[in-house]
Amino acid sequence: MVIYTGTDYLEKMLAEKKGNAVIISGNNSKKSEYIRRSIEAGMHVLADKPLAVTPKDFKMLKKSFKLAEKKKVLIFDPMDLRYDISNILQKELAEIPELFGELKKGSLDDPSLIQENLHHFLKFSGSEPARRPAWFFDIEQQGHGITDVSTHLVDMSQWAGFPEVVIKYKKDIKILNSKEWPTELTPSEFKRITRVDYPGYLKKYVKDSILSVLANGEINYTIKGVHAKVTVNWKYREPTGSSDTHYALMRGTKADLELRQGIEEKYKATLYIKAAPGIPAAEFAATIEKVKAGFQQKYPGFDLIQKGNEWIVKPGTFKGTNSAEVAIGYILKNSMPAWEVPNMIAKYYTTTSGVGF
Numbered sequence: 382m383v384i385y386t387g388t389d390y391l392e393k394m395l396a397e398k399k400g401n402a403v404i405i406s407g408n409n410s411k412k413s414e415y416i417r418r419s420i421e422a423g424m425h426v427l428a429d430k431p432l433a434v435t436p437k438d439f440k441m442l443k444k445s446f447k448l449a450e451k452k453k454v455l456i457f458d459p460m461d462l463r464y465d466i467s468n469i470l471q472k473e474l475a476e477i478p479e480l481f482g483e484l485k486k487g488s489l490d491d492p493s494l495i496q497e498n499l500h501h502f503l504k505f506s507g508s509e510p511a512r513r514p515a516w517f518f519d520i521e522q523q524g525h526g527i528t529d530v531s532t533h534l535v536d537m538s539q540w541a542g543f544p545e546v547v548i549k550y551k552k553d554i555k556i557l558n559s560k561e562w563p564t565e566l567t568p569s570e571f572k573r574i575t576r577v578d579y580p581g582y583l584k585k586y587v588k589d590s591i592l593s594v595l596a597n598g599e600i601n602y603t604i605k606g607v608h609a610k611v612t613v614n615w616k617y618r619e620p621t622g623s624s625d626t627h628y629a630l631m632r633g634t635k636a637d638l639e640l641r642q643g644i645e646e647k648y649k650a651t652l653y654i655k656a657a658p659g660i661p662a663a664e665f666a667a668t669i670e671k672v673k674a675g676f677q678q679k680y681p682g683f684d685l686i687q688k689g690n691e692w693i694v695k696p697g698t699f700k701g702t703n704s705a706e707v708a709i710g711y712i713l714k715n716s717m718p719a720w721e722v723p724n725m726i727a728k729y730y731t732t733t734s735g736v737g738f
Contacts (some may be wrong), residue, residue, distance in 0.1 A: 391418065393413065395418060395419070395422045398424070398725055400420060400424075400483075401423075401424055401425060401454075401712075402424060402425035402426070402427060402712050403415075403419045403424050403425070403426055403427070404427045404428070404429075404430070404527060405419070405427070405428040405429065406429035406480075406606060407429075408514075408516055408522050408523070408528070409431060409433075409434050409522060409523055409524050410521060411453040412428060412431075412432065412433075412434075412438075412520040413432070413433055413437075413438040413441040413442055413445070414441070416428060416432065416441075416442070416445050416456060417444070417445045417448070418686055420448050420449045420452060420454060420456065421452075422447065423452050423454060423518075424454060425454045425455045425456075425457075425712045425715075426449075426454070426455070426456045426457070427457055427458075427459065427708050427712070428457075428458055429458070429459075430458050430460070430527055430530075430532040430533065431458075431524055431529055431532045431729065431732065432456070432458050432531075432729055433528070433729045433732075433733050434523075434524030434525070434528040434529065434724075434733065435524075435528070435733060435736070436654050436733050436736075438729075438733065439729050439730060439733040439734075442726070442729055443726060446722055446725075446726065447554065448459050450571060453715065455712060455715065455716075455717060456722075456725075457708050457711055457717065457721070457725075458532070458708065458725060459704030459705060459708045459714075460533060460540070460704060461533070461703070461704045462533050462536070462537055462627070463536070463540055463565040463704065464701055464702055464703050464704055464707075465650065466696045466699045466701065467640055467650040467652050467694075467696070468537065468541065468629070468640070468650075469699075470652055470696060470703070471541055471629060471631060471638045471640055471652055472540065472544060472678075473676075474638055474652075474654065474672070474694075475541060475542075475631050475633065475638055476544065477672060479570070479635075479652070479668050479671070479672075480633075480635060480636055480668050480669075480672050481588075481631075481634075481635055481636050481638065482632035482633040482634030482635030482636065482657070483633060483634050483637045484607055484631065484632070484633060485607070485633060485634060486606055486607055486608065486633045487599055487607060487608035487609075487632060488608055489557060489558075489608060491608070491632075492601070492608040492609055492610040492632075493542075493607050493608055493609070493631065493632040494538045494541075494542050494604070494607060494609035494610070494612070494630070494631060495609070495610050495612075495628070495629065495630040496534035496535070496537050496538055496609075496610075496611045496612070496613070496627075496628070496629050496730040497534070497611070497612040497613070497628040497629075497654060498530065498533070498534060498612075498613055498614070498625065498626065498627045498628070499571070499614045499615075499616065499625060500586065500596075500613070500614070500615050500616075500625050501615070501616050501617065501618050501625060502564070502570075502574050502616070502618065503570070503574050503617055503618035503619070504618075504619055505619070507553070509677055510573060510574065512574070512575065512576055513574050513575055514575065515575045515579075515580050515583065516580075516582075517536055517575075518571070518586075518592065518594050519582055519583055519587060520594070520595050521582075522582075525557075525561060525595050525596075525598060525736050526561065526595060526596040526597050526598045526613045526615060527559065527561065527598030527599070527600055527611075527613060527669040527732060527735045528732045528733055528736060529596075529613075529702065530613050530737070531600065531611050531612075531613045531732055531735075532728065532729075532732055534611040534612075535611055535615065535728045535731045535732055536620055536724075536728055537629060538604065538609045538611065539604065539708035539724050539727065539728060540724075541629075541631060542604065542607065542609070542631065542678060542707045543605065543716065545720055546605075546720060547719060547720045547723050547724070548604065548605070548720070548724050548727040549722060549723060549727070550723075550726055550730040553604060553605045553727065553732055554602060554603070554604060554727055554734075555602060555603045556600065556601075556602045556703055556729070556731070556734045556735060556738050557601040557602055557603065557608075558599045558600075558738060559598065559599060559601065559735040559736070559737075559738040560598065560599050561595050561597060561598040561599075561736075562595075562598070563593035563595050563596070563597065564593075564594050564596045564597060564615045564616065564617065565591050565594075566591070566592045566594065567590070567592075567721075568590055568592075568616060569593060570617055571592055571632075577637055579592065579713070592665045594615070596615035597611070597613060597614050597615055598612070598613055598733070599611065599612040599613075600731065600735040600738075602661070602731060602735075622638075622648075622649045623644075623648055624642075625627060625639065626642040626643065626648060627642050627650060628640060628642065630640060632657075633657065634657060635656070635657050635660055635665075636654055636655060636656055636660070636665070637653075637654070637655045637657065638652065638653075638654060638658055639652070639653045639654075639655065640652050640653075641653065643682070645666060649707055651693060651694070652693075652694035653691045653692065653693055653694065654679055654685065654691065654694065655690060655691045655692075656670070656690070658670065660680075668702075669685050670681075670690055672685065673685045677697070680696060680697035680698060681697055681698045682695070682696075682697030682698050683696060684697065
């Protein structure tokens with residue numbers, strides 16, 4: 382490993398070009414420029430989310446994708462949630478018509494695709510709190526909450542709700558409304574997270590010594606006519622014994638598939654199946670048994686355990702991959718599935734359009 386810390390790091394990397402791929406992570410304010418410059422140099426780009434945090438970034442990203450096609454290189458943002466067994470099973474179960482039926486259209490007040498997560502600024506690694514950079518709290522550098530971590534949530538709705546389907550953002554995505562609200566931090570809380578006092582660029586977000594971070598947000602929109610909602614929440618610190626959490630709901634004409642990760646689940650992602658109103662209990666129970674038998678062939682130890690009017694999904698033995706392996710595989714083959722690029726564009730259109738909508 383060769384580490385270079387000069388201020389001309391971008392120019393030096395492009396000039397020396399010691400590889401054919403670049404990994405980009407960290408401060409998001411210049412990420413769209415880094416992507417464009419790397420593509421111009423004929424390099425593949427693996428970039429941590431988000432690839433765009435403003436409408437201006439989104440326009441540049443679209444141009445970068447077009448240029449990447451001409452240069453015959455790839456741009457990809459690995460999405461970790463795709464490789465979690467609970468999300469995989471939610472997607473696979475939704476693809477069984479006998480169990481799930483079809484994805485409901487839903488409504489603004491009752492969406493059929495719901496994704497929500499909860500994060501914490503102060504997290505511990507052993508006995509010491511993990512340190513975050515001060516710029517993480519500047520929405521001009523990190524991005525608003527609904528353009529940052531909600532990238533994963535929008536991706537989940539597309540990936541699970543419309544598997545391997547090309548989504549054309551101009552035709553298929555319609556933003557209905559969005560809202561944002563701050564997480565407030567005291568000077569002592571901020572210093573505990575960052576080890577520094579408020580830098581000058583954060584002063585515009587400070588009133589009466591309290592820092593307001595627009596980390597929380599919600600977007601209501603439709604994908605191909607299906608109502609979807611994503612919500613991101615940030616709190617100051619994790620309560621003892623808890624963790625970041627992910628909630629996901631898919632409503633079908635025959636069943637709901639609901640992922641919970643709360644106190645009752647001991648903060649472990651757990652998938653539940655519940656028959657839709659009007660589905661005969663005996664008929665649904667028979668379907669459950671059929672699905673169980675089929676999935677046990679693929680996932681040894683898989684089980685569906687009834688609890689009241691729901692079934693709890695036990696994943697069983699799972700040999701998975703991860704986002705890094707998938708991303709490197711794309712680069713080695715220099716190809717991706719046909720839906721990846723248009724769906725990345727649709728994803729960032731959704732998040733960046735949600736700001737100030």
